[in-house]
Amino acid sequence: MKRHSQIWIAGLTLSLLTSCQQYSAPKAYNAPKVINQSRDADTSVELARQALSSSRAFEIVESLTVEVGPRLAGTDKDIVAVDWAMEKLWKMGFDRVYKESVQVPAWSRGTAIASIVAPYEQPLVITALGGSVATPERGIQAPIVRFESLAELEVASVGRIKGKIVFIDHKTERHITGKGYGESVGGRSKGAIVAAQKGALAILIRSIGTDSDRMAHTGMMRYDEDVTKIPAAAMSNPDADLINAMLTRSNNVVLSLNMSPENQGIATSYNVIAEVRGSSKPNEIVLIGAHLDSWDEGTGALDDGAGVAIVTAAAKLIQDLPERPARTIRVVLFAAEELGLVGAKAYAEQHKDEMELHYIAAESDFGAGKIYQIDFNVHPSVFEKVKFEHSAMIRNGVALGDNEASGGPDVSILPALGVPVASLRQDGNDYFDYHHTPNDTLDKIDPKSLAQNVAAYAQFAYMMAQSELDLRPVNKTGLED
Amino acid sequence: MKRHSQIWIAGLTLSLLTSCQQYSAPKAYNAPKVINQSRDADTSVELARQALSSSRAFEIVESLTVEVGPRLAGTDKDIVAVDWAMEKLWKMGFDRVYKESVQVPAWSRGTAIASIVAPYEQPLVITALGGSVATPERGIQAPIVRFESLAELEVASVGRIKGKIVFIDHKTERHITGKGYGESVGGRSKGAIVAAQKGALAILIRSIGTDSDRMAHTGMMRYDEDVTKIPAAAMSNPDADLINAMLTRSNNVVLSLNMSPENQGIATSYNVIAEVRGSSKPNEIVLIGAHLDSWDEGTGALDDGAGVAIVTAAAKLIQDLPERPARTIRVVLFAAEELGLVGAKAYAEQHKDEMELHYIAAESDFGAGKIYQIDFNVHPSVFEKVKFEHSAMIRNGVALGDNEASGGPDVSILPALGVPVASLRQDGNDYFDYHHTPNDTLDKIDPKSLAQNVAAYAQFAYMMAQSELDLRPVNKTGLED
CATH class of the missing domain: 3.40.630.10 (Zn peptidases)
Known part of the structure; x- marks a missing residue:
């Protein structure tokens, strides 16, 4: 040898x-x-x-x-x-x-239904993030507040967020190494904690994905046991585009969200x-x-x-x-x-x-x-x-x-x-x-x-x-x- | 001038x-x-x-x-x-x-849920075809019978079809003129009539679409007032591929189908x-x-x-x-x-x-x-x-x-x-x-x-x-x- x-x-x-x-x-x-x-x-x-x-x-x-x-x-x-x-x-x-x-x-995933209620009614394509809690049975209806990234959410004031649904709109860059995922995934994994600390009722993120299919990308999210657990979901990239188009027309974009996932031990x-x-x-x-x-x-x-x-x-x-x-x-x-x-x-x-x-x-x-x-x-x-x-x-x-x-x-x-x-x-x-x-x-x-x-x-x-x-x-x- | x-x-x-x-x-x-x-x-x-x-x-x-x-x-x-x-x-x-x-x-579309029950359990992605009737509330569970095209269904014997769910597996060709659509859409528009005439309980078609997204393509279907109206839906191309893979493993591929569309006058x-x-x-x-x-x-x-x-x-x-x-x-x-x-x-x-x-x-x-x-x-x-x-x-x-x-x-x-x-x-x-x-x-x-x-x-x-x-x-x- x-x-x-x-x-x-x-x-x-x-x-x-x-x-x-x-x-x-x-x-x-x-x-x-x-x-x-x-x-x-x-x-x-x-x-x-x-x-x-x-x-x-x-x-x-x-x-x-x-x-x-x-x-x-x-x-x-x-x-x-x-x-x-x-x-x-x-x-x-x-x-x-x-x-x-x-x-x-x-x-278990349960169901996840969301729609834009104002300024124009439209259904959204969303999916629950893994580990998310459910909304109350009657759902949540609240205005949306948009952030470019988790970093922007982290420095935002409680006053902007309290009582609202946080929307993190971080686009994922296409790259041979997949590095765009690492850059945007923080909003998915940690967003619910940061949003809840500032009084948000729920969090919806732009999917961590490089496609333009009307499919939402799921993935794991985390809670902090010392922070209120709020429902967390992702919407497809075209849906995030739609919300942005609504935001150019109105400061009061209102979403309705109803989710029934369940943590089962x-x-x-x-x-x-x-x-x-x-x-x-x-x-x-x-x-x-x-x-x-x-x-x-x-x-x-x-x-x-x-x-x-x-x-x-x-x-x-x-x-x-x-x-x-x-x-x-x-x-x-x-x-x-x-x-x-x-x-x-x-x-x-x-x-x-x-x-x-x-x-x-x-x-x-x-x-x-x-x-x-x-x-x-x-x-x-x-x-x-x-x-x-x-x-x-x-x-x-x-x-x-x-x-x-x-x-x-x-x-x-x-x-x-x-x-x-x-x-x-x-x-x-x-x-x-x-x-x-x-x-x-x-x-x-x-x-x-x-x-x-x-x-x-x-x-x-x-x-x-x-x-x-x-x-x-x-x-x-x-x-x- | x-x-x-x-x-x-x-x-x-x-x-x-x-x-x-x-x-x-x-x-x-x-x-x-x-x-x-x-x-x-x-x-x-x-x-x-x-x-x-x-x-x-x-x-x-x-x-x-x-x-x-x-x-x-x-x-x-x-x-x-x-x-x-x-x-x-x-x-x-x-x-x-x-x-x-x-x-x-x-x-109204209502819901459309389907899954493969045998030989291996898997959920399917389907959508109701426009105008389809609903299944009975308890759904339909039956073996599938596959046809390459509407033409093949038209010449098939009643014995092969009676009591089953018809699956038309016609692939749509990509072409600048869109001619593939014309070649495959007959299964969508007329399939439910032909299948019902031969005793089928429902019809599921491979989507009339050239993509490989896991999205089903809807579109209008027709009934004949003299023929039993059976539920009609389309599945995505990857789902049709999945059914074909099941059919290579078993002659008894059983589907469960539950749909609640409604014709409302x-x-x-x-x-x-x-x-x-x-x-x-x-x-x-x-x-x-x-x-x-x-x-x-x-x-x-x-x-x-x-x-x-x-x-x-x-x-x-x-x-x-x-x-x-x-x-x-x-x-x-x-x-x-x-x-x-x-x-x-x-x-x-x-x-x-x-x-x-x-x-x-x-x-x-x-x-x-x-x-x-x-x-x-x-x-x-x-x-x-x-x-x-x-x-x-x-x-x-x-x-x-x-x-x-x-x-x-x-x-x-x-x-x-x-x-x-x-x-x-x-x-x-x-x-x-x-x-x-x-x-x-x-x-x-x-x-x-x-x-x-x-x-x-x-x-x-x-x-x-x-x-x-x-x-x-x-x-x-x-x-x-």
Whole structure:
């Protein structure tokens, strides 16, 4: 396994550099002294070849979206999804398949009806934000007060807000990294607290979404136990435009809002786990994750059926190799990510004694767009070497990126526990067109892009299961994607 | 007015031919002996210039969609729309503004809930078709039987259908002319009759739409008074895909359907009419129409707020000319087009003694895509001459087309009554993405394309109000768009 084949490597590197326009070597790039073994690089190339010629991942996400569909954590369909996953993973022949219970908040959507009452009557398309309380049964009718952003709401006077319905009108920017989401999502997650502190009766936000479909984007919101809980909903982008048009005509735009969601206590869900048992270091773990739960209005194809399919299909390719890699590859399908990384937090707690054995972790939770870059959070001294081990990924359009990865939502809590992570960054230009809406359905997934993701995850997991580098200690300060 | 300016015309024609790639003269094209007057051609060019630099049409459709919004014929909002139109037209200073009552069927949508019960439980996104009856209060639960098209349903045996829910799975092709709609809409309009004749309990169709949004497309359906009336609904394209995926897994796909629409008898609506009074032939009419009603789920921006705005803004440009053209330009905003050309039929009846005075008619009812061609239905002997009178339109990308126009939905009944018509054909590539869905909102309208439509309608109406050609008799056999 230690044979070096400099000629082969040089040839590979040259062909990689010439075959991919996206990659350019950093100026200060020095060829690392420790390079990956040629046999591992061969295997990496072969894994990618197999992934790109396989439709397995698409078949998995098709199965999940057709045979389960929406699977809100804490509902009956969530358990249907857990059973589906256990059976699917078992039938695929993984070395080990098991589940670990997680206590999750249960919430039901109920109905959400809103309309503009003045200056002109019009119905609105809204959806309750996850975790919202209901309105009184008779509903709420009050004037609206508009804010450009959460920041503007935070500095507004109580006098402007008291007795009104707060409207946060923050538009979400389209960007390959999805950074617009991070910039606007604060209004969704924290808006109800800030609005209630200033006496608002309810909060309605412009959807955190880049589309112009008349569909509202749901998503989790939070309360503060010391602050009055007010109903919270999102409206579609065209509805937000309509309200703005009303506001140009009248300072007194009055809304009627009636919502009946219900928080229903605690339910049991499960993290579902499958393993490809390592050959020589079976206790060391390369974790590739996704989340099994979804919102309830689409079929959870992009979020996160795609991720479930990608990491499962990637691990299956490695399971089917003639020889197991050194470390164990652990596929974790997290519970209740949408409700606040609930399964991930439970996993970290349940596996706290094993954290030191987690060699590296990554999560696929950004739809099915192609991966254009891999980033890491490893010790700076080995960063260039880790990157070089992943050189074969360049062939499939994956550039070797920076050392500032968070690892993905569920996995983002692991660096603080000392675990190195990687982010396999996907093209997210259209992800927030569909995110958390009824439009999150199978037809939005391009099978070829999905297969490219499988290739990258298989290559990543395999090379990390074989690597002889020491990736620790990592930056624990919670680097953000 | 009779001065010919051959040099000017030659120069114009040359510049028109060189400035527009879309136009190519027919091989057998002979320069007509009667050509339009230079002053009229000047005016036509000036009207287009003004139209393209004006935002008036966008302001009109913005006003209609914001201040009225959805306006289903026979509802209170329909009357709000009539009042809006009367006031808007009056304030614009047309020579005459009036309304004529129309008796329209009143129907309320109620709720429409459907789900797949077996082999896997999943909710569906559906919408009732216009005019549908309700299910029994407890709903209908029955296996589905799938047909590729209405034609396949028509030849199917009673044994396959009796006691089941018919599913017509006809996909709508995307095409600039919108021809896919004509090919698939039969299942929507006639499917319930054919299905009921064979003992079906209900009918659900794949939406007549080219999008992959999880939105169902509504639209009118018909019953036969001698056939049992069964509930009829459309599902979104992704939902139809989901059912197909279920059908690959099981022959026994069972649906649950619960709908509460209601036919509510007859209500009064109005055709709203405005006129630019002709100077020398005021009794002769150039009719440019659109329909004022809309479906109830969007704000009726594309269908047909755009048409209302286009023909109104076009007529206003002519109203504001220093001199009125010879004939009267009559803007007709038809009532209840969506419910079966109800306003158009009433107009034809109410104006039957005036039909001979209708010089030509055209309707804008295909969204806000650019006009790429103008077609006519006039006597063949004058067709080339009529075309030549419209040469100035070529500058704005409008090709001079064929003599097989229908004139648009409402206007399509006029050729049978002897009235010449024109079709100003719009790019309909994306029209059926939004048609009859909640997505029919203002943001789907491109102001520049809308202004190009205004230019073409102003040029058409003006040149036809000035023409000295005798356009009759026409082909009365109902040429189809």
